[in-house]
Amino acid sequence: MPGKIINNSFDALVIGGGIAGGEAALNIANNGFKVLIIEKDLSIGGKMILLSKVFPTLDCSACITTPKVSEISRHPGITIFTGSEVKNIAKIKENSFEAEVVRNPRYVNVDDCTGCQLCEEACPVLVPDQYQYNLVGRKAAFIPHSIASPRAAAIDIENCTLCGACEKVCPAKCIDFTQETETYHLKIKTVVLATGFNLFDPLKIPRYGFGQFKNVITSMQMERQLAPTRPFSTILRPGDGKVPDKIAYVLCTGSRDATIGNPICSQICCMYSIKQAQLLMGALPMADVTIYYINIRSFGKGFEEFYDQAKGMGVNFIKGKIGKISETDKGNLILRYEDINENIVKETEHDMVVLSVGVLPNPENSSFFPNEQLKLDPFNFVYQTDCLASPALTSIHGVFVAGTASGPMDIPDSILSAGAASSEAISYLTQKK
Amino acid sequence: MEVEKGKTFKYLREKKGVNQEVKDNLKHFTKIKKVILDALKEKDLTVEELTQQLKMPKHEVVYYLMSLVKYGFVKTGVIDDMDEYFNYKISK
């Protein structure tokens, strides 16, 4: 709300409140600078806040993210606008940018909301829950998810019937349908791009049957099924509610495939699939899990051991390229694949298939700077002008990049990258002061 | 214009209205919720049994049933002897 903003100038503008943006903001603010995070979602935390456990340590993702997110939210030097967008940024001169930011109405006064969820209970509307990747429904008056930050309700105005049930029951009287879009004109000195990545949409590979065969799901949907804040009480097939016992992973879905426009490796899918396979064997001890791969990319510290651990637990690894997935009348899936080692085509039946979807660039980056050229690399990630020596530099002096906005990477690398971006931003702010 | 606290939904309803698709979605969910809860009032049922009674695609039954579990209307019951399918029971 306008009253909450002390002034309209900040030292640093961080676009994106995922783990990379959050980390960069904390580092900059810890050095005494005023930071504004613009997050388009209703909660900060990015994709990490929705993960189950993390490879290769199998630490609980929420347990790592929640304290971090809370430190970011409580930091006196950090202001956060959720549900907001950067319309444009103009570079006036070194150390001086002007940004136009639009804050969309949440229809809830966040400071007054206690997160009691009475509005959610009262709301009669049900629509697919995007935070559970549509596996289950949510209300039009809703708290994004149980570890959201801010943990405050929001109204999905597109799906709201304006019946007023939520407003009538709200004990804090914090629901306010008179809220309107607010536009801010901000003066800032440096920008960090931490807009993250998009997930590959498997509808673009119709032969895998996603959307058509309900027991073909994405890795993010499986991630949600494995998380403590899961949509179902246990792992279930969305097609019929059966507990699966023969699960297949299809690696490189939407990666390393020039035919769908993404020829590069997404770097994280091998490892997150191996992680999920191990978690599945814990959740469903009788389950049989098979990973179909082209190559296993276990390049990081402890990754090869993690891969060996999965093999030791009984996860099957088949070097095979999937040609087609078809469905039986029981909702099982038949995977037709080329066994690369034996050089023959085989077919195997599974009762659930997880597509390990790849990492794609966020196309929004190029729209922020109408008067400058933010260079993109050949794959449309933000171009790093000095990738080896100063990986946070972009083609615009004073604009730095953090995390997966510059290419696929895991959480530790995103945090390291945010460290580089914040150091560069602090150095830029200090030199030009 | 000062809008009375607690009644701001009326202000927006008058200002922008509510489109037909949103109204239809509400009607659809209200109906499905009623038929699922009515069926479960009679006896505990599996997804398969609910699908047969409701004449709805199985995946839709799963989606609505799990949403009713999430909001506390339905509880997960016991799993069958093959450890494959749970049955579901009414909780309110």
Ligand SMILES: Cc1cc2nc3c(=O)[nH]c(=O)nc-3n(C[C@H](O)[C@H](O)[C@H](O)COP(=O)(O)OP(=O)(O)OC[C@H]3O[C@@H](n4cnc5c(N)ncnc54)[C@H](O)[C@@H]3O)c2cc1C
């Ligand atoms: C299924 C799956 C499992 C994974 N498991 C692991 C694991 O076990 N271990 C591991 O190390 N890594 C894992 N990862 C990778 C991990 O998710 C990423 O490394 C990490 O999320 C990258 O963080 P980020 O901040 O760069 O991007 P993101 O998490 O994508 O965050 C970007 C943020 O920017 C916001 N944003 C985007 N555009 C705009 C805009 N225009 N304006 C304002 N805000 C914007 C987004 O809403 C989001 O909050 C997994 C990924 C997937 C898909």
Ligand code: SF4
């Ligand atoms: S006003 Fe909208 S959000 Fe509130 S209860 Fe009614 S439909 Fe749900």
